[in-house]
Amino acid sequence: MRFTDGFWLMREGVRASYATEIRDLRVDDDRFTAYAAVKRVAARGDTLNTPLITVECFSPAAGVIGVRTTHHAGKARRGPDFALSADDATAPSGTTRRDGAVTELTSGPLTLRMDGDGPWGITFLDGDGKRLTRVDPKGTAFATTPDGVHHMIAQLALDVGENVYGLGERFTPYVKNGQTVDIWQADGGTSSELAYKNIPFYLSSRGYGVFVNHPGKVSFEVGSESVGQVQFSVEDQSIEYYVVAGPTPKDVLTRYTALTGRPALPPAWSFGLWLTTSFCTSYDEETVTSFVDGMAERGIPLSVFHFDCFWMREYQWSDFLWDPDVFPDPEGMLARLKERGLRVSMWINPYIAQKSALFAEGAEHGYLVRRANGDIWQWDLWQPGMALVDFTNPAARAWYDDKLRALLDQGVDCFKTDFGERIPTDVVWHDGSDPERMHNYYAQIYNRTVFELLERERGAGEAVLFARSATAGGQQFPVHWGGDCFASFTAMAESLRGGLSLSLSGFGFWSHDIGGFEGTPDPAVFKRWLAFGLLSSHSRLHGNVSYRVPWEFGEEAVDVARKFTLLKHRLMPYLYGVAAEAHRTGVPMMRPMLAEFPGDPASRTLDRQYMLGPDLLVAPVFTEDGEVEYYVPEGTWTSLLTGERVTGPAWRHETHGFDSLPLLVRDGAVLPWGADDQRPDGDWLDGLTLRVFGSGAGGTTVTVPDLTGDPAAVFRVVRDGAGVHVTAEGTDRAYRVSVEASGAAGEGTGAVAVA
Template sequence: MKFTDGFWLMRDGVEASYATEVRDVRVDADRFTAFAAAQRIERRGDTLNSPLLTVDCFTPAEGVIGVRVTHHAGKRRLGPDFLLPGEDAGTGAVRRDGTRVELSSGPLSVCLDEAAPWQLSFRDADGREVTSSGRKGTAFFHTGDGAHHMAAQLSLGVGEQVYGLGERFTPFVRNGQVVDMWQADGGTSSEQAYKNVPFSLHVSPAGAYGVFVAHPGRVSYEIGSESVGQMQFSVEDQSVEYYVVAGPTPKDVLRRYTALTGRPALPPAWSFGLWLTTSFTTQYDEETVTSFVDGMAERDIPLSVFHFDCFWMREYQWSDFEWDPAVFPDPEGMLARLKERGLRVSVWINPYIAQKSALFEEAAAQGYLVKRANGDIWQWDLWQAGMALVDFTNPEACAWFRAKLKVLLDQGVDCFKTDFGERIPTDVVWHDGSDPERMHNYYTHLYNQVVFDLLEKERGRGESVLFARSATAGGQQFPVHWGGDCFSSFGAMAESLRGGLSLSLSGFGFWSHDIGGFEGTPDAAVFKRWLAFGLLSSHSRLHGSSSYRVPWEFGDEAVNVARSFTRLKHRLMPYLYGAAAEAHTTGVPLMRPMLLDFPDDPTARALDRQYMLGPDLLVAPVFSADGDVEFYVPEGTWTHLLTGERVEGPAWRRERHGFDSLPLYVRPGAVLPMGADASRPDGDWLTGLTLLATPDAQDVTVTVPDLHGGVAATYRVVRDGARGEATVAEGHGGGEVTVRNL
């Protein structure tokens, strides 16, 4: 939100109060509180009729410094608040030297000089300023509509670029953008987002840091827009709280941020295989489903998960969690038959209860639905006729909802697509008294947690996975998330990737998208190019809206592309699941922007049409029918995984690829473990294991995970000086292994 009119003036009706002068500082062992006047105090009388801002500086975790700025502290704090599972108070230390007060935590400190004009200066371990909140950087505003806004500004250094803030489809680098944290069902082609995460990653030639605004409601960002040298964020409240997260590298920032807000669970290995769905509004029954599964088997396209979208339930009755008997008269038998074929099963759900559903009356009688202030149940007809909203702030409603889903698990369902969760009203009253504005974004967290907790209880840790559309900070704990409703075009394919890379820089380790696009029907070229991209993503799902996404609908070549890239992904599972385990333990995502692995390469910082899949594979999807693709390789000798071609970086490259290929390069010095079983993602990775050694791999330790993310085997690969071939010097835990020079 903009408050100023250019550099000199305020907008009509806006009154500003800026922290100007320190009047007092109270110091404890691990925190300090500063009191800042909103004007220069020349004499005692100036303290009258003038506001005083309270600024608390504290350390919620190692390498993280929190700042809470409050105007009037008497406002009731209704919640919700972001949960911080990694909070570790007491990790900071305060030092006072004359008029200077410094709070340190790990490699980060914040300094305040009582004798100087107001400024909070955040510094790294070497004393270099990371960012600062100086003149006009700590403030509150009254606007013409009578609203009260708290705002903070943090300086942007020369060359500093800002990323993240959730899954956003606008330009990858956020500088110059206005971004509002407000959940919306806006598709992938606008500034709206399904996953709003008030965490930004900042990268510059001097290093990296992060900023997490701990406010679950609407946060309005001006990123080098209202004031071009500042990132401003504001909330309509009496206080604003933010955390500065230390680097020095982007990976270090993500490690610390996810340690604080929660690391992603490790999805089961089977979930990395190919998912096929009924699509949304298409006609389907068990015969249709069987024909799809048979068609995949007949064409030797490995399939891991079958998903039933909305119309597995009866029309006008979503969600009642009951199979439509006219379409699926024997759901238990059908599920058993799918299981006999080695498939897992996913079903679509959402948190809305349509009035025609028998569950509406049941939930209404128990008080499990969100109400208006006058006691009426909140309802509307958008999406489902007369639908209401489950109140997940009510523990009994949560238990009731889980009980309905458990019936499906008992029938044989393995996981859920937790759709929606964005269209949450603010003119309501919540069971626990939560602030409706703060609950609008946070609702999705409660929704996904209720479902994920049920899966962990019933299926066990390591066997739980969602396919979720909406999220906010902390939602990375409940993977997997997919990119929402995109069009069936090359442009939408590119914007989907951009959104996924943005989400990965917001702490999310796993991400997927609808192969071929959701809206409309892709032409064969779009579908085939999207297949290669989708099967070299964290998770891979064929899904559409009003048309099927079975590969044979798009020709024989599409079948071949689907088969070859599915089998390739399965062979890569010893590598991919190791990277997945890294995402689980460190917060570094599986599918990552180039800047995470190459932060010192200025060219890498703006790349949004390519990515690293784990630490050692560069993927550049092809966004054209003719196969022309432009991409960048960082320094070193990179080797194409499929052809063995070697290219030298740093360099931009232009290549032309058929539908059976794309730029897929192995990082210099890497050794890539590949399994022999191409038929499934959760097979025996050690039998027939091959270690692909790049030409300059000299002494590399390779770890092969087990199906639980532990270590199944380790190998040390060295280069034979005489012959120049790579060999295994030692190995632990595995059987015979083949080393092949790539």
């Protein structure tokens, strides 16, 4: 929200008070609190009839420093609050130091410095003493607007050339400078400033991140109200934010996800191709079987089949009962799909239509959200008389679980947790939560409820969602997809921007609707999107009013779908290792170029390409004629598809057929390459090939995971003038691996026995 009218004036009716000078300071070993007057105090009388701002500085974890500024501390805290994982309280993360008027709090490689002699301000320094950012004299404040609403305001300075990223899955420009961003869940598609996944966390190109610890609406002005500041404000009496140290973007994300939660590791089968019924199309078991048969006949391996909304009866979403007129034998149908090696996904949402039998049941037991007068909250948007499950009620969560458990007992494997954004604020929650804070946070308890059910019923390593809404911490319950996009090249590009922003907001896994959701894509759009989608962490064919089976778009689309599905399966020993890294460290699978090359200025604005793990550069093609422009960072790279070697740093202009795109392997990489191209979850050590890229001498350690993400084998690959040498450790299994060396001495292919 904006409060000023240019540099000199306030907007009409706005009254603001700014921290001006420290009047008292209380320092403990691991934290300190400053009491700041909002005007200069020249005499004792100046202390009367004027507020103080309380500024608390502390560290919840190494490399993270929190600042909490408060006007009136007596406001009741109704929740909800983000669940943060702090370090062991018996071992403080921060230490304080005083030197005259200067007070410092240091935590790992991060220091907060406050100087009591000069104008009000706070400086954040890295481990080398270099300034990362600062709070300027007007950077700590509160304000009231003409309608009497109280806002707490904080500002952190932007340096020259500094870029800001993240703030959730945002489809607006990738670099957020100059934008106003409201952290407020909305079902707005992918073509506006509205977002399904709003995360009050941003990452700076200067090597730090900022997390605003407030689950409700947070308004960011990113170099937009004051062009040299990132301003964030909340309608509250207190605001709390954390500066997260780097120095690299990966370091920032590792520390941030340690605080807010690391993503679970999705099962390996979920990385294969998903095919859905689409939304409003007509389908029954015969249709489903024809799709599955058609994929098999055309040699396109399928891993998951998804039933979208109309598996239930019209006007009765959600009652979790199959439409008997369309699916008279659901258990038999699911068994037949399982016999073909498929997993099954079902569409659900947290809404209960009035026509559903569950409406009366939920109303009777108090499981539905109510207004202050006791009425059940309802409207006709989406479903007639729609109500909302109150997941703050433990009994309601158990009731919802029971309905889903019946589907799991029938053979369902996972759920697409759709919606969760249109959450009312004129209601009363069972646990007394603040409705404004619950609006964004509802997505967290909704997805957590379903994910934890899957963990209990299927096992921790088997739980996976296809979720649309999320808030901070939602990365713990993967996978998330990009919502409703148009079937166009423009929407394809905006979807990638959203995914890159989400990746820099701490989310390890991300997907999108191949071909776009709204409308029917031109065959060129569909074929280009296939290559992009099958080089994403998760890959799903889905649409709205038309089917997304490849043969609907011509035989060439079938060939493209087959080629990139088989390629993804061959890459699975590499991809699942990257997935396990995301689970352990919080570093995402699909990485903006900034994440891998933070020291390269050209990487800081790239939003039409990405790294898939540390070694694969992917540049989707967004044109029908195949023209693509992309950037190659420093070094020698090899096309995985053609073997061509290119050298950077350089911009490349190329033309690709529909069965191709820029897919480059980093020099020095060793890709573990699976022999089985028919499934994503096979025995990767059976027939494994180690593909060595690069001509320089040196060694690379390659870990091939098992299906739990733990190491199955570790290989040490050494390149020297005599060729390539491989040793193995960490396994008592005897097997053979092949080595393919590209650009190395002794270039060629050979089999190496490894015991």
